[in-house]
Amino acid sequence: SYVLTQPPSVSVAPGETARITCGGSNIGGYSVHWYQQKPGQAPVLVIYGDSDRPSGIPERFSGSNSGNTATLTISRVEAGDEADYYCQVWDSSSDHMVFGGGTKLTVL
Amino acid sequence: EVQLVESGGGLAQPGRSLRLSCAASGFTFEDYGMHWVRQAPGKGLEWVSYISWNSDKVAYADSVKARFTISRDNAKKSLFLQMNSLRAEDTALYFCAKRAVDWSLDIWGQGTMVTVSS
DSSP states (O other): OOOOBOOSEEEEOTTSOEEEEEEOTTGGGSOOEEEEEOTTSOOEEEEBTTTBOOTTOOTTEEEEEETTEEEEEEOSOOGGGOEEEEEEEEETTTTEEEEOOOEEEEEO | OOEEEEEOOEEEOTTOOEEEEEEEESSOGGGSOEEEEEEOTTSOEEEEEEEOTTSSOEEEOTTTTTTEEEEEEGGGTEEEEEEOSOOGGGOEEEEEEEEOGGGOEEEEOOOEEEEEOO
């Protein structure tokens, strides 16, 4: 089955740029989506289709996907961005949805 | 307001059954595929199951296949998950979520907690 690998944690100072990676075999051939989940809340879609932002998501959130790595980039990080972030794809070869293990973003 | 509200969770003994429901409002439910996703306490997200808009396509995670059954009632704007032969490892918060572009999930409920314990 397809596997997505994320770093368990990323730390960044306020105002800096956070980059959260999602690794997978030829992930560039998949459409990658990213979710933000704060404690006690449901996940929120922040990036879909590798790099598109849903309505209401700040421009500070961006995404890219190529080769074996997809990346969620959060510019000018704010304290309110502290959360768990998950990448996700649909594996059409197995008809399974796959999530990465999640990355805890800490704002120092 | 676009909303998904789950219900039906609770405490069940191993081997017993539970049926989860998800009530949709604020969007044309019958036009969209729907998913169940779960999250064990302190753990990450795990996909459970999918059903297409007209129920002609269903899919299950290997961990629940042959034990769980997904279904929907478009007239009642409702999604269901019948969970049989429950195991301790099924203990989790269960979310229903709406399928969007490229198999992303753009609307999530707040979840219903399922605890499997004797």
